[in-house]
Amino acid sequence: MSRLTKLRTKMTSEKFDAFLCMRPENRRYLSGFTGSAGMLLITQDQAFLLTDFRYLEQAAAQAPEFQVVKIGNEPFKTLAELDQGIEVLGFEGDFVTFEEYGKLEQNFARTRLVSRPELVNHLRSVKEPSEIELIREAVRIADDAFSEILQFISVGQTEAEIALHLEFSMRQAGASGPSFDFIAASGWRSAMPHGVASSKKVQQGEFLTLDYGAIYQGYCSDITRTVCLGEPDEKQRALYDTVLAANRAGIAAVRPGLTGKEVDAAARKLIEDAGYGEYFGHGLGHSVGLAIHEGPNLSPREERVLEPGMVVTVEPGIYLPDYGGVRIEDMVLVTEQGCEVLTKAPKDLIIIN
Ligand SMILES: [Mn+2]
Missing domain, CATH: 3.90.230.10 (Creatinase/methionine aminopeptidase superfamily)
Known part of the structure; x- marks a missing residue:
């Protein structure tokens, strides 16, 4: 089973419509992308890799399963615009900063935000x-x-x-x-x-x-x-x-x-x-x-x-x-x-x- 499929199975049991991944190791684990900046938004049928101008080519080459999206000054606004139908969004509360959480709340006003950092962390513990x-x-x-x-x-x-x-x-x-x-x-x-x-x-x-x-x-x-x-x-x-x-x-x-x-x-x-x-x-x-x-x-x-x-x-x-x-x-x-x-x-x- 692919890593994305494993995550989606976990998302189903958690009743998450989407999962936001920002921790660099998790981002690399799920997508293959090794750049220093970026985030993943994963739904049941889509996978986005958001990153800035510096990494667009690299992201496309390293993460073929993901649709690469360019971010500018307001990454969380760009993120929220990708899928308006997310009711429950899982995220990594052990990594997201207080400032970033504020931006998430602002841009996902009608979405319930649920911190479940162990979702991807635990996938990583059994090595392939x-x-x-x-x-x-x-x-x-x-x-x-x-x-x-x-x-x-x-x-x-x-x-x-x-x-x-x-x-x-x-x-x-x-x-x-x-x-x-x-x-x-x-x-x-x-x-x-x-x-x-x-x-x-x-x-x-x-x-x-x-x-x-x-x-x-x-x-x-x-x-x-x-x-x-x-x-x-x-x-x-x-x-x-x-x-x-x-x-x-x-x-x-x-x-x-x-x-x-x-x-x-x-x-x-x-x-x-x-x-x-x-x-x-x-x-x-x-x-x-x-x-x-x-x-x-x-x-x-x-x-x-x-x-x-x-x-x-x-x-x-x-x-x-x-x-x-x-x-x-x-x-x-x-x-x-x-x-x-x-x-x-x-x-x-x-x-x-
Ligand atoms: Mn040691």
Whole structure:
């Protein structure tokens, strides 16, 4: 079934006459259009792609199922004029701004506006085989960059230099860009789960956490490895072993039918039993695709059930303030029986001398 057909089936059960799609990942997913501006209006028998002068040719080439409509200064007026018979319009309330909502209300005065962002978001969570191939390639590029960065890292380099080198090698290997602002956090900074690369120099005896990924033909990868500069002491080794055991337990738990909450609990238990429960303050993972963070998540609050074709991260961590932290993140594909680990970079503790 085509993506548009799947959306229309959902629209029927929601009793929507039309759906307005504005989130860039959803717009790309449904239409194929990769431009930075535009919106989709989908009814049961028509599909419009509204975009501005800059993208008219590109839109026509990339989105053959859509009728391309040029927008000018009043995009929502143009939008409302396309179909006067819409009584119920679904839209993405998690993306539309307050200003845009005002314009929607103004132009769709007789239409009921219903926010249902999950309509397209959920379609995206089970990946098609062609999407999985692109994700595999994005992961392969990140894996290769890891073996390369191991040759590059040495005491005295800044986190920013290391992050730049990672990005450079991934772009050279065909990535269109980084999938987010890379985290390169060393020493005390590794206690910050989202310590974006800074001008701090890496020092002997420190942990260095690298959390990074590539975009390949629109699809993201996300991987974290923690290495040690010089021989680890006993505490560092114990910390690392605990996180690695939690990562393995999380991966072992991933299978269809389990909720994100259940998988999270399987990994979290190991960290709690080791006495570090309060230092693992984030969820175990998230889905990845056209966006770096998608649903469902693996977290204590996630009730959604895993299905074959979903791609999730398993990324437990322990962060000790003023000391440092460890996180190990893999991407896994949910299969009929369990899961397949996509990331291949080694995860036994790597010591850089
Ligand atoms: Mn992640």
